[in-house]
Amino acid sequence: MTGPVVVGVDGSPASVTAAWWAAREAVDRHLPLLLLHSWTTQPLDVPVAQETLGKQRYGGLVLQRTEAELLHRYADLSLVTELVSESASKALVDAGETATLLVLGSRSHGSLAGFLLGSVSLHVLGLAQCPAVTVRAGDPAVEDGWGNPAAIGRKEVVVGVQEPSPAADPLLEFAFTTAELRGARVRAVRALSSSLVTHPHASHAGESYEADERTRLAADLAPWQEKFPGVEVVHHVARGSASQVLLAASARSRLTVVGRRRHPSPLTWKLGPVAHAALHHLPCPVAVIPHD
Known part of the structure; x- marks a missing residue:
């Protein structure tokens, strides 16, 4: 397939780790990377006003920060961002119809509640038409690269x-x-x-x-x-x-x-x-x- 690698980002450490993993996959597979953020499905602890404009601004900042960091890591990465109003689960499932790969973050080890955006990951994993990968927050092999001792x-x-x-x-x-x-x-x-x-x-x-x-x-x-x-x-x-x-x-x-x-x-x-x-x-x- 030639569709993009799509990763859902919400500003949490889990989604950042997932974005790093997704970027490496996109580079190695010679595919573009799509960073997707749903401003209507944000973590409960987002430090912004709950008005629509505040949520949209927060989402835009999340995408900008993640984009800048990934392009710093991978200068040859082809990357686009998308801020959507659909729920995160619907947006990701829809993106999976043309994507090569979906990537999701998982906040904690061994807990359903730890998945990115609560039940969003389980919903996406159950419905995605393409392969979907979950990546643990804080995975040292992802965050520090495969050459580090944790990955040997x-x-x-x-x-x-x-x-x-x-x-x-x-x-x-x-x-x-x-x-x-x-x-x-x-x-x-x-x-x-x-x-x-x-x-x-x-x-x-x-x-x-x-x-x-x-x-x-x-x-x-x-x-x-x-x-x-x-x-x-x-x-x-x-x-x-x-x-x-x-x-x-x-x-x-x-x-x-x-x-x-x-x-x-x-x-x-x-x-x-x-x-x-x-x-x-x-x-x-x-x-x-x-x-x-």
Whole structure:
């Protein structure tokens, strides 16, 4: 896709960190960056009068400050700003129809209330037509750059590949593309049921089961390794729930990629348990990829 990278900014530390991450993605992907601010959906602690003009002025200042900082960091960044009157969730979902990527800030670790603008992020993640990424406020690997000590051990893009099907293709495309851009390896994760029929050779049966699934996973990934020959791949197969296995596998993740089914109606959406677990518990950026 050639649409912009879109990031929602509201002046909070979370949105600033998200904007830094989004700018780096835009530069690396040779895409323009769109900074979007909804003056009708601002944090409750905005230190301005609540009149319309005050909110609009605040929004304009937020965009100007963020634009100046990003252009200082990335001189070759192509950047535009947009101050909108629509709600933040509607503006971001609408922008996602033509964007390559949406980026949102997350204020705190492990709290629904910590997402940028309260429930806005969850709404956007559930409805966006393009990949959407949440970035934690204060993530040192984002704020200080990938060469700093906090980022040295985070060399992987982790992606959940539970079933071999066309639904996994958008996740793998995003994971391999990002890994290639970042010089990272891909860790493809598949969780196995921890229950096996009990019999005298249960241990041997379990080992055979895991070996078979590892072989299947390698076969599923073979076309992607051929398409991205420079990307190292780790086949990660483990027992447990999909959420538990993915969280454990993401200890060294630079980015974790999860999926979310598309829904025919904007009134019907939800994030699955794996996506919820990643968004609530992982400190690294999390990409939610819609698929059929």
